[in-house]
Amino acid sequence: MLKEIIxxxxxxxxxxxxxxxxxxxxxxxxxxxxxxxxxNAPRKQMEANILRLFDHGDHMH
Structure with a gap:
C-alpha cells in the first residue's frame, strides 16, 4: 500500500x-x-524504482 503511494x-x-x-x-x-x-516530445516513462534511485542520488550529492 505505502509502496504504491510512493x-x-x-x-x-x-x-x-x-x-x-x-x-x-x-x-x-x-x-x-x-x-x-x-x-516536451513524448518519451518512454521511467519505472518508479529508478526514479526513487535517482532521487536518492540527488540527495546524496
Missing amino acids: DKFYLDRQRDRTQTHFYISEAGKCPRQVFFKFK
Whole structure:
C-alpha cells in the first residue's frame, strides 16, 4: 500500500517536469535530443524504482 503511494508520487512528479530554459551542460549533446527535450516530445516513462534511485542520488550529492 505505502509502496504504491510512493510510486505514484514519483511517477506524477516525473510527468510534471518541464524544461523552461537551456542548461549549459546540454551544449555538447545531440541537437535533436536537446530540441525534443525542450519541446516536451513524448518519451518512454521511467519505472518508479529508478526514479526513487535517482532521487536518492540527488540527495546524496
